[in-house]
Amino acid sequence: MITGQAITKTFKQRGNVLDSREVRALRGVDFVIPKGGAASFIGESGCGKTTLGRIIAGLESHDTGEITIDGTAMSSLRPRDRQPYFRRIQLIHQDPYSALNPTRTIHQTLNAPLALRAKQTGRSRGWMDERAQEVLSLVGLDAGSVLGRYPHQLSGGMRQRVVIARALTVDPEMLVADEAVSMIDVSLRLGILALLKDLRERLGVSVLFITHDVATARYIGDDGELYVIYRGQVVERGPVDTIISGPVHPYTQSLLSAIPVLHGLEEPGAQPVVPTEALDESHHDEGCLFARRCPFRTGKCESEVPVLGLGEGIPQEHACFHPERRAVVAQPAGR
Ligand SMILES: Nc1ncnc2c1ncn2[C@@H]1O[C@H](COP(=O)(O)OP(=O)(O)O)[C@@H](O)[C@H]1O
Ligand SMILES: [Mg+2]
Numbered sequence: 001m002i003t004g005q006a007i008t009k010t011f012k013q014r015g016n017v018l019d020s021r022e023v024r025a026l027r028g029v030d031f032v033i034p035k036g037g038a039a040s041f042i043g044e045s046g047c048g049k050t051t052l053g054r055i056i057a058g059l060e061s062h063d064t065g066e067i068t069i070d071g072t073a074m075s076s077l078r079p080r081d082r083q084p085y086f087r088r089i090q091l092i093h094q095d096p097y098s099a100l101n102p103t104r105t106i107h108q109t110l111n112a113p114l115a116l117r118a119k120q121t122g123r124s125r126g127w128m129d130e131r132a133q134e135v136l137s138l139v140g141l142d143a144g145s146v147l148g149r150y151p152h153q154l155s156g157g158m159r160q161r162v163v164i165a166r167a168l169t170v171d172p173e174m175l176v177a178d179e180a181v182s183m184i185d186v187s188l189r190l191g192i193l194a195l196l197k198d199l200r201e202r203l204g205v206s207v208l209f210i211t212h213d214v215a216t217a218r219y220i221g222d223d224g225e226l227y228v229i230y231r232g233q234v235v236e237r238g239p240v241d242t243i244i245s246g247p248v249h250p251y252t253q254s255l256l257s258a259i260p261v262l263h264g265l266e267e268p269g270a271q272p273v274v275p276t277e278a279l280d281e282s283h284h285d286e287g288c289l290f291a292r293r294c295p296f297r298t299g300k301c302e303s304e305v306p307v308l309g310l311g312e313g314i315p316q317e318h319a320c321f322h323p324e325r326r327a328v329v330a331q332p333a334g335r
Contacts, residue, residue, distance in 0.1 A: 002033045002056065002089070002174060002206070007065035009051055009232075023109050024285075025051045026045075026062070027232040033174065035070075040209040040240065041264050042255065043229035049210045050228075053178045058086025058210070070173075074251055090167035094179035098158035100151040100203055106162055107132065107147040112170045120334035135165040137201070140197060145274075157188030164195065173198070174206040181216060193219045218244060229253045231289045236317025247322035248314050250294045288321070 009026040017174045022176045025048045027254065033039050054060035056067065057075075077085075094101060100109060112119040122308060133143040150160055177196060177298040181189040193216065196252040200207045200221075207289040209224075211217050217226060217238060226243045228236040228251065236249040247253045288294070299319050307321040 001035050001068075001070060003068045004031045004052075004056065005068070006028060006030060007052065007055060007067070008063045009048070009055065009060070010063055011051075011264060012282065021107055023147055025232050026055075027233070028065070029229075029234055031234075033208060033225060036204040036206050038200060038209070038220040038224035039227060040208045040211065040224060041227045041229055042211055042214065042217040042221050044212055044255075048232040049212075049229060050178055052066075053091060053176045053208065053210045056174075057089045058082060059091065059149070059177050087170055088173040089174040090170065090175055092160070092163055092167060092175055092177045092180045094182045096156060096163050096183070097151070099163045100159060102151050102300070105148055105150055106136075109162065110135065110147075110166055110169060113166060116236045117170065131169065136162075138168055138199065139165045140191075141165065141242040153190070154326045156184045157191060160184055164192075166200070168199075168203075172205055174208060176208045176210065178210040179195040179212070180209075182211075189216075197221060214244070228255065233319065234317075235290065235319045236316060237308065237318075243315050246315065246325040247317050249290075249320045250326075251290050252294055253326050254293075263304065268322075288319075296324075298322065 007029045008024075011022060011023045011025055013021045028207060029048075029052060031039065031052075041052060043049055044155070051060060055062045069089075072085065074082050074085065081225065110132045111128060114131055116127050118124065132147065134286050136143045136146060139163050141158065146154065146158070146259075151162070154162065164175070175196065180196075181192050196207050196209075197219065199205055207220065209220050211215060220240060222241060224240045224241075226236075226240045227234050227248075228243070228249065230251045234242060236247065236252045243252060244256065247256050287300075287302040287304055288297070288306050291297045294301065298321070304320040304321070306321050308317050310317055312323055314323055316323075
């Protein structure tokens with residue numbers, strides 16, 4: 001089981017050395033991903049999903065808060081001693097092209113982590129070959145035809161399968177799939193999502209989907225937990241079906257629907273959905289972070305901070321003073 005408590009992360013603004021503004025990428029995020037379980041983090045570009053995924057995989061530090069893996073608090077360990085824990089959390093990121101070394105065959109790519117494990121556990125070369133075949137067959141690739149090939153000789157979907165196979169060489173406890181299908185041809189996406197689902201069932205590996213796309217988030221399965229993230233904060237959380245069939249936070253409703261989110265004081269209906277990054281909200285940290293975009297805001301929303309929790313007879317956790325199940329028009333797939 002992997003948990004996070006009150007994880008925060010602030011970055012210095014990128015690019016401009018004269019600009020000392022900070023980006024609050026995560027503002028106190030809690031999560032629980034049970035052994036063999038599934039979760040989806042969903043939210044617009046820039047809301048902090050990748051940062052959170054990288055922290056969970058041990059690739060990025062956080063400022064405050066605690067990550068606990070199988071009962072061990074990572075802060076209680078020296079960085080070196082955290083490695084065996086984080087090694088079992090494997091990140092699959094969106095670009096299988098850059099994830100694979102173009103000068104190495106698939107065989108060489110898989111052999112690197114396998115050789116390390118063989119050395120650590122005193123196993124033979126024969127074991128490495130067997131294991132390479134095994135992980136390729138787990139991801140639905142034929143070892144005979146791919147082992148000798150280079151990444152550029154494979155399709156995007158096959159490359160992503162190789163990346164997943166490489167992650168499996170370390171017997172991971174969790175796969176973190178960060179927009180893992182966004183750069184893959186639409187016709188091949190479902191196959192990769194089905195593969196992740198299948199690996200979860202067959203190997204008991206937990207899967208964390210990070211995505212801006214509702215259709216993908218939904219694919220984690222009925223028992224998955226959905227975390228809706230807005231500006232570094234979880235605004236709604238609960239079983240995926242509960243949230244998709246009855247979202248209560250206006251931000252979730254805007255994500256799930258084709259109805260535009262209203263912006264500022266403009267006339268209802270006139271504005272398209274405003275991407276988070278297009279709004280300069282960096283100095284607007286009072287009250288509910290969503291208030292300025294929210295068509296249902298009241299005075300309270302502008303001065304008090306809503307905390308994620310249950311209440312008002314609603315089955316999912318929400319951080320909203322005026323939660324209400326609203327009918328939303330589902331976006332057509334592929335948009
Ligand atoms: N290394 C970094 N340096 C500075 N700012 C960063 C860095 N990584 C992410 N950010 C900023 O943190 C915020 C969250 O980014 P990210 O986690 O990549 O969001 P998402 O994956 O949801 O699109 C964004 O405003 C982004 O510009
Ligand atoms: Mg991202």
